[in-house]
Amino acid sequence: MKKLQEILGLPVIDISDGNEVGTVKDVIINAEKGAIEFFIVYCEDMEINTTVIPTRDVVGIGEYALTIENRDVIREISTVPDAVNMLQKEVKVKETGIMTKKGRLIGKSGDFYVDEDNQCRICALEFKPLSSKEEIKYIPRECVITFGKKVIVVSEDTEEKTVGLESQIQVQSGEYDNGAGAAESTLADRMESVSSPSALTEDTKGDLAEGGVFEEQPFQASQQQSTLSLFEQRQRQYLMGRRATKTIVDPEGNVIIREGEAITGEAIDAAKLHGKLIELVMNNQA
Numbered sequence: 252m253k254k255l256q257e258i259l260g261l262p263v264i265d266i267s268d269g270n271e272v273g274t275v276k277d278v279i280i281n282a283e284k285g286a287i288e289f290f291i292v293y294c295e296d297m298e299i300n301t302t303v304i305p306t307r308d309v310v311g312i313g314e315y316a317l318t319i320e321n322r323d324v325i326r327e328i329s330t331v332p333d334a335v336n337m338l339q340k341e342v343k344v345k346e347t348g349i350m351t352k353k354g355r356l357i358g359k360s361g362d363f364y365v366d367e368d369n370q371c372r373i374c375a376l377e378f379k380p381l382s383s384k385e386e387i388k389y390i391p392r393e394c395v396i397t398f399g400k401k402v403i404v405v406s407e408d409t410e411e412k413t414v415g416l417e418s419q420i421q422v423q424s425g426e427y428d429n430g431a432g433a434a435e436s437t438l439a440d441r442m443e444s445v446s447s448p449s450a451l452t453e454d455t456k457g458d459l460a461e462g463g464v465f466e467e468q469p470f471q472a473s474q475q476q477s478t479l480s481l482f483e484q485r486q487r488q489y490l491m492g493r494r495a496t497k498t499i500v501d502p503e504g505n506v507i508i509r510e511g512e513a514i515t516g517e518a519i520d521a522a523k524l525h526g527k528l529i530e531l532v533m534n535n536q537a
Contacts, residue, residue, distance in 0.1 A: 252374060252420065253312055254362045255345060263292055266310060267321040275317055279303065279334055282342045282398040287371035289334045290317065292325060301328040301532055312367040329533050338529055341400050348402040349378065349390070349409075357410060360403060361387060364420060375420040376403070378413055388413040389420050490514045493535040501525040 255278065263273040273292040281288035289303040308324035309317060319325075328334050347360050361377030376390040390405065394412050397404040406412075414420060493514050499507045499522065507527055508518040514535060522531040 252364050253367050254364055256362050257314075258290075258312060258317070258365075261312070261315070261317045263290075263304070263325075264316045264318045265320075265322045266318050271316075272319075272322045273302070273325065279337045280342045280344055280398065281337055282340065284370075285373045285392065285395065285398055287365055287373075288337055289331070291328075294325065302326060303328050303331060303334050305331075305334075306371045309371075312371075328529075335529060335533060341526075342398050343400075344373065344376070344398055344403065347399075349376075350402045350404055351407050351409065352396060352404060353407055355407075356402075357381065357405075360390075364389075373398075386415070388415055389417065391420065487516070487519055490519055490531065490535060491516065493537055495531065495534060496536050497534045499527050499530055499534065501527065507531075 259275055259277065261275045262271045263275060264270070265272045273294040275290050276293045277291040278287045279289040279291065280286070287306055289305055290309070292302050292304055294302055302325050304317075304319060304325055308319060310320060311318050326334075328338070344363050345360060348356060349358050349360055350356050358378055358380040361379050363373055363377065364375040365371040366374045372392070373395075374392045376395070378388045378390045380388075390409055390413055394405045394409040395403060396406060491514060495508045495510055495512055495514060495518075498510045501507055501521070502525060507521045507525065508514065508531070512518075514531070519528070519531070522528045
């Protein structure tokens, strides 16, 4: 069992020659499986700007490295439609609001744990209650109904099923049961409903905002901060001067960059601000 924080920043080792070929920068979550589906890696010697490794191609995740059979499994993200689609859904799991099936906001998630020997399925979440005076506890996977973009939906009795110690988390094998409400609708339908702002009451929106549920948390380790900085610098350098192959607009319809225009720093900043950076990464040429 591994915490996400223990995986980010790990060197990626090609076991065919023993060389380090990259560093784990982030992960992409498959919300329907409740698992890490791809690892985003930074490769210093590769010209392509964003690369991923499918979880199925990972040999192992140890204390000191993530290992792969050979570097051929590292793919440019634009060639992996599933990775792009999942990334655009922005399901993070970490630092996300936790809401019961009946709409009670009970806290937010901290880090999360995956079973590295079972396709990196999520097996538990750190649970931070709304009251900062309460200690962090752990929510077992069986309590989770939906991993959504804005909130994680859990069963109504989740607070009774939390455990107080990391050692009490039980790693489950095989397919996970999505709780008592699983039969009421498909996971995709539930995820769509909780991801939509219209699905939240005004009181709930206020609670989420006041509790800092949507606040982005920076990497804590200096190595991970350095990796992220290098990754973003390399991504920016890659895009600068290339030309957009389609017109990209922000959610309000304002043009960020037109087809055929050279990509500038201002265009990259605007795309990042409006959540269109992946679209820009996917639609450019030299």
